[in-house]
Amino acid sequence: MRQRIAVLGAGPMGLAVAYQLARDGHAPVIFEADDRVGGMTAAFDFSGLSIERYYHFHCISDHAFLTMLDELSLSDQMRWVETKMGYWFQNRLQPWGNPIALLKFRGLSLVAKFRYGLHAFLCTKRNDWKPLDGVEATGWIQRWVGAEAWEVLWRRLFDYKFYDYTDNLSAAWIWSRIRRIGRSRYSLFREKLGYLEGGSETLLQAIKRDIETNGGEVRLKSPVTKVLIDGDRVQGVELNGQVEYFDKVISTIPLPYVPQVIPDLPADILQRFKSLKNVAVVCVIVKLRKPLSENFWLNTNDPDMDIPGLVEYSNLRPLDQHIVYVPFYVPSEHPKFAEPDQVFIEKVKRYLKKINTILTDDDFLELRASRYRYAQPICDPGYLGRLPPVSLPVEGLWVADTSYYYPEDRGISESIDFGRKIARDAVL
Template identity: 90%
Template sequence: MGQRIAVLGAGPMGLAVAYQLARDGHQPIVFEADDRVGGMTAAFDFSGLSIERYYHFHCISDHAFLTVLDELGLADRMRWVETKMGYWYQNRLQPWGNPVALLKFRGLSLVAKFRYGLHAFLCTKRNDWRPLDNVEAKGWIRRWVGAEAWEVLWRRLFDYKFYDYTDNLSAAWIWSRIRRIGRSRYSLFREKLGYLDGGSETLLQAIKNDIETRGGEIRLKSPVSRVVIENKQVQGVEVNGQVERFDKVISTIPLPYVPRIIPDLPDDILQRFQALKNVAVVCVIAKLRKPLTENFWLNTNDPDMDIPGLVEYTNLRPLDQHIVYVPFYVPGEHPKFAEPDQVFLDKVQRYLKKINPELLDEDFIELRASRYRYAQPICDPGYLDRLPPVSLPVKGLWVADTSYYYPEDRGISESIDFGRKMALDASK
């Protein structure tokens, strides 16, 4: 007889949990506060264009993601594209992302180029992250690449992604980001990234349908206000003032919400959740009449731009209009996060026109901003050791979010993999 299991959150991890549970004969009921599934992968109507609120791409190493596509009969919807990277530095757009581009890069000495290239190459070859786990990232990078390459190629990325947290980040966490992009290359000079025909919405709806077909439920606009615990055992969840009974509860919502909805956890566990730090994001999406550049990813180092880079999405996934994502990462408590959307929209229009002076006001069809308070966990040295266990000291309760597949960065494939494993553990 299958168990009745509550799943909190309908992002990729929560959907993966419910997908696995339903396939194993259980009855998952997913509770989602939003009016749609997907979390950070959810799409919205951008004046007739269905597009994700936050950009996503896939690498050839995204095995868990590709496995689900196979299971759902979606493998033929996957598209692989040779993409390009660029670097905006000293008011100049330069190629980036391969050895020739590095050698030709203007504004960096030959020694600095060699040290930077050697570090990146060795990161892609490294498999064991444990020796880097307790190493501080900023000092680690500076020791490898030197002060010059740090200043030109790394500092602003740290400053405009992590702000006050830049001095205490895990080297293992930063290494995993370098490795993922490095391993997306199918040769030393070529990068290959993927997208799903129809975007992430294709996968989200297929998983949702599979869950429902197998007897599971997904309840939108249904935030859980409390997980009910008695005698160190889960009893159910409270939604809209009503308590529903469940055999087990699996939470995939951002960890900062956990103390709020599970206040009856032991004090030491609550303190560990409360100590975690996160960065927010304001992500501006611009719809243009003409391309900005020929690059998918563009790093930026410009004193007039408070961003580490931008993504020209239509250089990966072709669309009728040109789409550019410009993320402003900022701590949620920072005054900048409280600024109105128009401040960010105006900045983006100014930045894009500086990068491509041929862009005129009339080339901007529309700009839109999306905000996510807990977009990026801050992973300091030894991060994983300080997280509470996934299976908490409450019978029938599991808690995780994207933090738990540290040192890997947030990704759809990683969320699917972790979610399915968590479901298998909970099924025992």
Template identity: 80%
Template sequence: MNKQRIAVLGAGPMGLAVAYQLARDGYHPTVFEADDRIGGMTAAFDFSGLSIERYYHFHCISDHAFLMMLDELALADKMHWVETKMGYWYQGRLQPWGNPVALLKFKGLSLAAKFRYGLHAFLCTKRNDWKPLDHVEASGWIKRWVGAEAYEVLWRRLFDYKFYDYTDNLSAAWIWSRIRRIGRSRYSLFREKLGYLEGGSETLLQAMRADIEAHGGEIRLKSAISKVVIEEGQVRGVEVAGHIEMFDKVISTIPLPYVPRLMPDLPADILDSFRLINNIAVVCVIVKLRKALTGNFWLNTNDPEMDIPGLVEYSNLRPLDQHIVYVPFYMPGEHPKFAESDQVFLDKVRSYLKKINPELSDEDFIELRSSRYRYAQPICDPGYLDKLPPVALPVKGLWVADTSYYYPEDRGISESIGFGRKMAKDAMV
């Protein structure tokens, strides 16, 4: 066992992946997590007898780092692949979506607009080099490809109801990666295949935790770090519960906006870089129903009475005893809507679901819950990665990253695992 003492901040998938790799490589990581459970945005909660994630997750056939870890933890047989469907709620009508036939039959678009939209989506799945898109603004890029008509019907509300004031300054590379990931989840032009893990993400999280501890690592819950102690250009330790613990190295995976508060002794230019990062917040309502809402996993929405870009009917992917729907409300954390009460969002969701499926009655709503996450996703503007400090900061023994650092990929469990394991390897060179 290597005697270096290493602190890992955050027990989300990236932090657990860092600790997993360190422990397997013979080091002794100590993971500090402010929450009372591991998982971060993948953490589960007790939904009146159903253990389920607070925020929805799914897996694609391209999630190589995730699938590799399942093999290592002997969990591959817990993974199941399902043919899923998409729908589009537009002009008060539920329409099929997500394949060429659905696009051709879609009511509300001209044939030319459909062709341009389909061509753009197809070419995005074939592109591998994102660098030419890195400094390109996304909404203008999409409009040039699909035209004003298709942008207005199929894209504008997605941008407006997720990014609000940031809509006109997003990276085209970042948006392209999202189109490509879903496009490549298909095993034919007409069929989409997504995956779920038996027991949800909790199955993987607990297996990672057990493996970390079996290899000598430690995970401390309800242990918020108040400061990373830096002296004479190197890490000395962390302050937790009013006292300082000495560590040789610190690897932080907490959201970057927290870094200036926890590491105030970093160089001023680096602190400024972290302070300039903007994030989307989310209020996610999860609903337990007696009957299905639709037959779709994804449902995009374009409705003037709904301030959401879509919803996920999770039980159409993972079989459950009740029907489960996630309805995420994304917005900048400083937006006034984020300060509204949970009841406001719960009431909205009831009305939205009853509009989409008029057969739903009040009695069909078994339960609704709301969760909030202030730093759910970085807002990636053109050239985003160039503006971030290096992962290995100019402080001996200190590494800092979160989901921002695998730009242009969208946040995801697999990406976090892959990046976390690589960061652990790089930190111990």
């Protein structure tokens, strides 16, 4: 039986939910507060260049993403590139990301290099994450790599990504990040990452068209103010003071918004949502006249830089200009997050000129800062057990966001996979 189903949020997960529902013969209606689809993958006009506000890349292991490309006849738009990594340490840019670079790395003893390399290698081979679920990450890493490698290669990454949450993170969550990048290699010495011609926008618009072709709707600038519940059953949604009735509602908006949008949930469920933590991001995107380096990834350990690293995106996806993303992850309650965009922009100019002393002010063609309030869920030990169930104790109501594919980190492929599973479960 054809069901009319509201989908909240048009990020990759929400789009995947509606895509699957529409292909299965149902009538999904997506409600999106923004003026475009995509969430954190959405593109903007960077003075003539259409590009994501926040960088994205693809790994050879992103099976759900690659499957959808096949279904949408977009596989011929996929490009794979051998990328490089670098490490800025002790005022020196060094190669990074393979065993030879590790052996040649200046500033680390041979024993520390061996312990670090062994840990990274074993993480790529490990498949069972459950024993790490209740383990605290920083202690786990230090036990493996030792104090020296922790200080040089890990500590600042944690400090400038998680701040006060650093000492209470799940080892399973951190392990999944190590493994994903490790498995993006097609040999021990070579890393291969991918991009779509036209960027993520190519996929987003193809999904939107497919939803609409198959009888679904995508409504932009349409924030739902309340999900309506009558007793133990969902009734529909309210927006612009109007009520629309639906057979079911599937929410993919960030979990911190759930208590205000679905306030009539049982009190214990609401409390579980309220207890979840997130980190915000201020991401500065830079258009340069010259390249910064030859690296896609560039990790940083510098006392003058309050970032764990940056991404030179144009070393993955060739563009007419050189594009660098510099993300500042910071809790939204931290005073730093309240600082104006220009403060972050000036920092970035200073950092990039330090890394590449050839750069001058004239080489900075344009800089923009984007902010996202709930950019990164904080996954503490035992995180999965504290998440409310996706299928809530209200008939016809499902809630999830990127938190739910813990221990995997946020990613387009993971969102697609999870979204399609929710859609199938919702209409069983």
